[in-house]
Amino acid sequence: MASSSVPSSQPARPPRPNLAFRRLRGSRSPAEFAAAVRRAAREIGERVSCDARYVHRVEAGEIRCPNYAYERVFLHMFPGRTLTDLGFAPRSSVRGRRTGAAGGRPENPADATSETSGACEPYETHDRYDTYDEYDPHDHEESDVLRRAFMTGGATVAAAALGPYGFAPEASAAQRPVRRAGSTDACALEEAVRRIRVLDDRHGADGLYRRAAAPLRAAYQLLDAGAVRQRTADRLYAGAGELAISVGWLAHDSGRFDDARSHYAEALATARVTGDPALEAHAFCNTAFLARDAGRPREAVRAAQAAQRAARPLGSPRLMSLLALREAGGWAGLADRAGCEQALVRAQAYFDRGPAEADPEWMTFYGEAELEGLEAQCWSTLGDWPRAARHARRAAELQNPHFTRNLALYTAELADDLARGGRPDEAAQAGMRALDLLSDVQSSRVRSMLSGTSRVLLPHRRTSGVSEFLDRHASLPRMV
Incomplete structure (x- = not known):
């Protein structure tokens, strides 16, 4: 029951668009501007995980x-x-004020909702009051429990290179009975999805998968509890579906294909129940990728085509480009060169249309580097090693260093293509670079590729650099 001291009927003031910030973005898309924010943060030693959704929220006020x-x-x-020049309110006008507080008087700091009225800031923050959750009298008590279950740990998790996941020890708290979920719970769920994706980008899946199961259980408990408002319910279902896909990807990338298939199917069922075409397209996209990796290329083609049907009305050429690449991978697995080439042409044509406002938040990884990397995998599957190596090399050169796992993947792909294409010395050099990246990345996929490369290079041990690569690869500690 909500405290009687908290007003429950005072209407919230509608946000005022931040036009100054929008002007500063200029012609860049929200995703492109978010990437610029992340680059600027690295320049000064900060760590923020800005994405297109955050930019939209700032501009909306x-x-x-x-x-x-x-x-x-x-x-x-x-x-x-100054902050006011950028269109923000002075910090003094919002610091420590709680939405709906009578007369706007500062509340107890322990109860403060922080300075950002109406939105959660994504990922890690450096001030315990800097993550705002919209106040809802129905969800105030339980939101603290669920926020701990989802979100404790923050930046220290990444700094510890996949040490004990912050929210895993509190998973039992998420099992406590809750009243109907509110917007704070939806925010916590959405932030859990983002955090998992960021940690995967930086470190790979192997150290994350089992720890990510705790927030997924909490997410489905939220769905069982029901929501205060329909908009919140929609966010919860979308968030739970995206979380299922993220956990499925961690299983997929760490070689647990059966687990991944189950998580993707759960996300697809959630999408179908709620009539969410964006979630459906994402679930089919990952299902197609999994089917390709699991040796079911015809299923990969069908799933990719289903994803394209779901995504067509969404208005995102970049999404359609990625889905065409998923289809191309299936055709390559079927040794259908013509079908693969046709899908690759469509993927490039869609990509060339550029980013759009409708691009899904989860697609921040998809740029020219990923396009090149996925095309390299197609040519590799078809046995065209020189062509595969050209695309893999370009993928590694283009990759943003933030996506450490993908950089390791493209470099390992390059090493394998060079080895199979009869260039053992260059393959060994690329393999050494990939091994360097494994100090920060835990990915069974990358390690498996390097194992295949080492087997191909064994007959070439006397070639310059090959022996060093083989010895170093053999000394890798086993994954647990």
Whole structure:
């Protein structure tokens, strides 16, 4: 029962669009601007995980004032300007004020909802009050429990290179009975999805999969509890589906194909129940990728085609490009060169249309590097090693260093293509670079590729550099 001291009927003030911030973005898409924010953060040693959704929220006026980490990044990007110049409210006007508090008087800091009225800031923050959750009198008590279950740990998890996952020890808290879920719970769920994706990008799946099961269980418990409002229910279903896909991908990338198939099927069922075409397209996209890797190329083609049917009305050429690549991978597995080439042409044509407002948040990894990398895999499957190596090399050169796992993947792909194409010395050099990246990446997929490369290179041990690569690969510690 909500405390009687908390008003429950006072209407929230509608947000005012931040036009100044929108002007600063200029002609860049939200995803492109978010990438620029992340680059600026790295320049000053900050760690923020800005994405297109965050940019949308700022421009819509939902984030009245950024947390301190984002403030430092924005002021670095736009020197000489203040937060108010960027369209934000002064921190003093929002710090420690709780939505709906009578007279706007500061509340107890332990109860503060932080400075951003109307939105959650994504991922890690550096101030315990800098993650805002919209206040809802129905979900105040349980949101603290669920936030701990989903979100404790923050930046220290990445810093510890996949040490004990922050929210796993609190998973039991998520099993407690809850009243109907509210917007804070939806925010916690959405942030859990983002955090898992960021950690996977940086470190790979092997150290994450089992720990990610805890927030997934909590997500489905939220669905069972029901929601206060329909909009919140929609967010919960979408978030649970995306979380199932993220956990499925961790299983997929760590070689647990049966587990991955189950998680993707759960996400697809959620999408069908709620009539969510974006979630359906994403679930079919990952199902197609899994089917290709599991040696079921015809299923990969069918799933990719189903994904394209679901995605067509969404208005995202980049999504259609990725799905065409998924189809191309299936055709390659069927040794259908013509079908593969046709799908690759479509993928390139869609990609060339550029980013769009409708691009899904989860597609931040998909750029020119991923396009090149997936095409390399197609040519490799078809046995065209020189062509595969050209695309793999370009993928590695183009890859943003933030996506460490993908950089390791493309480099391992290059090493394998070079080895099978009769260039053992170059293959060994690429293999050594991939091994360097394994100090930060735990991916069974990458390790499996390097194992295959080492077998191909064994007859060439006397070639320059090959012996060193083979010895170093043999010394890799076993994955547990």
